Amino acid sequence: MKLNFQIALRFLFAKRRAMLMSLAGIVFGVSFFIVTQAQTSGFEDFFIRTIWGTNGAVRVQDQFQHTVTTLVAEGEGDAEEQVGFAVPLREGRSYIEGIQQPRQVMEAVWEFEEVAGAAEVIRGNARITSGFRTQTTEVRGIHLNQYLSVSDLANQVRYGELQTYAEDPHGILIGTLLAERLAVDVGDSVRLQGVDEARRYRIGAIFETGVEEFDKARVFIPLRESRILLNRPTTSSFIQINLIDNDHADRVAAHMQETLNHHVVSWKTTERTWLEVFRALRFSSGITMSVIILIAGLGMFNTLAMIVMERQREIAILRSMGYSRRDIVNIFLSQGAIVLALGTLIGWAFAVLFTMGVESVPIRIRGIIATDHFMVHWSFWHYISAALIASAVVFVASYIPARRAARLEPGDIIRGTGG
Amino acid sequence: MNRTADHTAAGDSPAPVLEARGLHRWLGEAEGRVHVLCGLDLKLYPEKSYAVVGPSGCGKSTLLYLLGLLDRPDEGAIFVDETNLSAGTDEARTRARSAYLGFVFQFHFLLPEFTAAENVMLPMRKLGRLGDSEMRDRAEALLRDVGLGDKTHRFANHLSGGEQQRVAIARSLANKPRLILADEPTGNLDMRNSTLVFDLLQQVAHDKGQAILIVTHNRELADQCDEILSMRDGRFVE
Numbered sequence: 001m002k003l004n005f006q007i008a009l010r011f012l013f014a015k016r017r018a019m020l021m022s023l024a025g026i027v028f029g030v031s032f033f034i035v036t037q038a039q040t041s042g043f044e045d046f047f048i049r050t051i052w053g054t055n056g057a058v059r060v061q062d063q064f065q066h067t068v069t070t071l072v073a074e075g076e077g078d079a080e081e082q083v084g085f086a087v088p089l090r091e092g093r094s095y096i097e098g099i100q101q102p103r104q105v106m107e108a109v110w111e112f113e114e115v116a117g118a119a120e121v122i123r124g125n126a127r128i129t130s131g132f133r134t135q136t137t138e139v140r141g142i143h144l145n146q147y148l149s150v151s152d153l154a155n156q157v158r159y160g161e162l163q164t165y166a167e168d169p170h171g172i173l174i175g176t177l178l179a180e181r182l183a184v185d186v187g188d189s190v191r192l193q194g195v196d197e198a199r200r201y202r203i204g205a206i207f208e209t210g211v212e213e214f215d216k217a218r219v220f221i222p223l224r225e226s227r228i229l230l231n232r233p234t235t236s237s238f239i240q241i242n243l244i245d246n247d248h249a250d251r252v253a254a255h256m257q258e259t260l261n262h263h264v265v266s267w268k269t270t271e272r273t274w275l276e277v278f279r280a281l282r283f284s285s286g287i288t289m290s291v292i293i294l295i296a297g298l299g300m301f302n303t304l305a306m307i308v309m310e311r312q313r314e315i316a317i318l319r320s321m322g323y324s325r326r327d328i329v330n331i332f333l334s335q336g337a338i339v340l341a342l343g344t345l346i347g348w349a350f351a352v353l354f355t356m357g358v359e360s361v362p363i364r365i366r367g368i369i370a371t372d373h374f375m376v377h378w379s380f381w382h383y384i385s386a387a388l389i390a391s392a393v394v395f396v397a398s399y400i401p402a403r404r405a406a407r408l409e410p411g412d413i414i415r416g417t418g419g
Numbered sequence: 420m421n422r423t424a425d426h427t428a429a430g431d432s433p434a435p436v437l438e439a440r441g442l443h444r445w446l447g448e449a450e451g452r453v454h455v456l457c458g459l460d461l462k463l464y465p466e467k468s469y470a471v472v473g474p475s476g477c478g479k480s481t482l483l484y485l486l487g488l489l490d491r492p493d494e495g496a497i498f499v500d501e502t503n504l505s506a507g508t509d510e511a512r513t514r515a516r517s518a519y520l521g522f523v524f525q526f527h528f529l530l531p532e533f534t535a536a537e538n539v540m541l542p543m544r545k546l547g548r549l550g551d552s553e554m555r556d557r558a559e560a561l562l563r564d565v566g567l568g569d570k571t572h573r574f575a576n577h578l579s580g581g582e583q584q585r586v587a588i589a590r591s592l593a594n595k596p597r598l599i600l601a602d603e604p605t606g607n608l609d610m611r612n613s614t615l616v617f618d619l620l621q622q623v624a625h626d627k628g629q630a631i632l633i634v635t636h637n638r639e640l641a642d643q644c645d646e647i648l649s650m651r652d653g654r655f656v657e
C-alpha cells in the first residue's frame with residue numbers, strides 16, 4: 001500500500017496544475033459548506049435561545065376534564081338487586097381556562113426530574129397610561145425569582161436594575177419599544193387600568209427580548225399585584241417551565257399532559273413554523289454547497305481520467321512487473337484520497353477562519369431575534385458532514401477512472417503504443 | 420535441423436521453465452483480422468539462452484507478450500510449473516509475472532518520475548522478499564552490471580535512450596526470474612554496450628540457472644545463444 005501510495009504521489013505531482021484546480025474546488029466547497037451551515041444554524045440557535053429565554057421550553061396551561069358520555073342501562077327487579085352498568089359512548093375533553101390550583105400543579109410539575117425551573121404566571125390585558133399616552137398592554141404577573149429560573153430576563157434588562165424592581169412592591173418592568181412609545185424612562189410612574197381596578201407602578205427596569213411583539217407590548221408586575229389588577233384572586237394563567245435538556249420538551253410535555261390533566265405545550269410545537277423555516281434554509285444552503293463539491297468532483301474525474309489515458313504505458317509496465325489490477329485501482333484511488341485529504345484539511349482551516357470572520361460582520365436584526373452581528377454556531381458535525389460529502393464525491397470521481405485503468409490489458413496497451 | 424524447441428532437449432533434461440503448446444493469435448478486427456501466430460510449440464529450459472530471429476512483422480513481439488503473460492492466446496496453452504497460465508486467473512498470472520518472469524519491452528519503458536534505482540526496485544518492492552537496504556544494494560549492483568553505476572539516482576526521463584534500455588534490463592533481472600523475455604534489448608545500444616548487456620544476459624543464464632529468450636536482429640549475437648528460433652509469418656522455420 002505504501003508503494004502504491006508513493007506511485008500515486010509521483011503521478012499526481014506530475015499533473016499538479018490540473019489537480020490544483022480540483023483541490024481548490026474541494027477546499028472552496030468544504031469551507032463554504034461549513035460556513036453556511038455555521039451561519040444558518042447560528043441564527044437558528046439564537047432564535048431558539050431567545051424563545052427559551054422568553055417563553056420557556058414547556059408551558060402548562062388550561063386544565064381539562066375527561067368527559068365521558070355514558071349510557072346507563074338499568075336492570076330490572078328489586079332496588080337492591082338493580083345492577084347498573086355504564087357504557088362509555090364518546091370520550092372527549094372539556095377545558096377550563098387557566099390553572100385552578102396553581103400550588104398543587106406547581107408541586108406536581110416539580111415531581112418531573114427533567115424540570116430545571118418552573119414559574120407561575122398570570123396573564124391579562126390592561127391599558128397603560130403615562131401622561132397623555134395610552135396603550136394596550138399584556139400584563140404578566142410573576143414571582144421574580146421563579147421567573148428568572150425559566151427565562152433569560154436577567155440578561156434582557158437594558159436600562160435600570162432588576163434589583164430596583166425587586167425591592168419595590170409597586171414596581172413594573174416594561175419592554176423597550178413600549179417605553180419608547182410611552183416616552184417613559186426608568187423611575188417614571190405609569191398607570192395600569194385593569195378589569196375594574198386602576199393602579200400606579202414605578203418603572204424599575206426596561207427590558208429587551210429582541211422579539212418585537214414582546215418588547216412593544218409586555219410588562220411584568222408582581223404576581224400578587226396582578227391578582228388584584230386582573231381580578232384573579234386564586235387562579236393562574238399558566239406555568240412556564242425550563243428543562244434540564246430543553247430538546248426533550250416534546251416528550252416531557254406529552255408526559256406532563258397525561259399526568260397533570262392540563263393542556264401542556266412544548267416550544268417545538270408553538271414555534272414549529274419558524275423552526276421549519278430555519279431548517280429549510282439550512283438544508284438549501286447545504287445542497288448548494290454540496291453542488292459546488294460535486295462540480296469539484298467532476299473536475300477531478302476529468303483530471304484522473306486524463307491521467308489514466310496518459311499513463312497507459314506506465315500501467316502496462318507496472319502490470320508486467322507483477323502489479324495486480326487491485327494495485328492499479330489503489331494507485332488511482334490514492335490519488336483521489338490525497339487530493340481529498342488535502343482539500344478537506346485546508347477546507348477545514350479556511351472554514352474556521354471564515355466562520356470567525358463572519359461572526360464579526362456587523363448586521364442589525366430586529367424582529368424575531370435581536371442581534372448586532374452575524375450569528376454562527378460552531379459544530380463539529382458541520383466539519384464531519386462536509387468531509388463525508390467530499391469523500392463520497394471524490395470516491396466516485398476516482399473509482400471510475402481507477403476501474404478503467406485496472407481493466408486495461410497490458411498486451412493491448414503495448415501494441416497500441418507500438419512495442 | 421528442425422528448430423522447434425521440442426527437439427533441443429534430451430529426454431533426461433530438467434523440467435522446462437515454460438512450455439507453450441499450439442499458440443494461435445489473431446489480431447485486428449473483422450476484415451483487418453490477421454493470423455499473426457499460427458500454431459507455435461515451444462519449451463524453454465533453465466540455464467539456456469534462446470534467440471528469436473525473423474523479419475519485421477513476423478510476430479516476434481506478439482509471441483513474447485503471450486509468453487510474458489501480458490496477452491492471452493486465442494488458441495493453445497502456456498504452462499509454467501505445469502499450470503496452464505494462459506487460461507489462469509488474472510491473479511495467478513500477475514503472481515507469476517512478479518515471481519517468475521522478467522520482461523524487457525522493445526521500446527524500453529521506465530516510469531519517468533522515478534530514478535534509475537527506484538525503477539529497478541519497483542518489482543522487488545512489489546514482490547517484497549528483500550528488506551529496504553538489500554533492495555537498494557541489489558538495484559545498485561544491477562545498474563553497475565549494465566554500466567550505469569554512476570547514474571543510479573538520475574531520473575529516468577533524464578537518461579538517454581540506450582541508458583533507459585539498460586535500466587530496463589537491470590529491472591528485468593531484479594527478482595531473479597526463472598525466465599527473462601527481452602524484446603530487442605540491444606536495439607538502441609552501441610557495440611560496446613550491446614556486448615556488455617548481452618554478456619550479462621548470457622552469464623545470468625549460464626551461471627545462475629535462469630533461462631533467457633531474446634528477440635534480436637543481430638545475427639552475431641543470435642549465434643552466441645544456445646539456440647536460435649527462426650520465425651517467418653507466425654511460424655518457426657529452419
Ligand SMILES: Nc1ncnc2c1ncn2[C@@H]1O[C@H](COP(=O)(O)OP(=O)(O)OP(=O)(O)O)[C@@H](O)[C@H]1O
Pocket residue numbers: 415419446447448451453455474475476477478479480481482525
Ligand atoms: N492491433 C493489430 N491489429 C492488426 N494487426 C496487428 C496489430 N498489432 C500488430 N499487428 C500485426 O501483427 C504482426 C506481428 O507484429 P509484431 O509486433 O509481433 O512483429 P515483430 O515481429 O515484433 O516486428 P518488429 O521486428 O518490427 O518488432 C505484424 O504484421 C503487425 O502488423
Ligand SMILES: [Mg+2]
Pocket residue numbers: 419479480481525602
Ligand atoms: Mg517487435
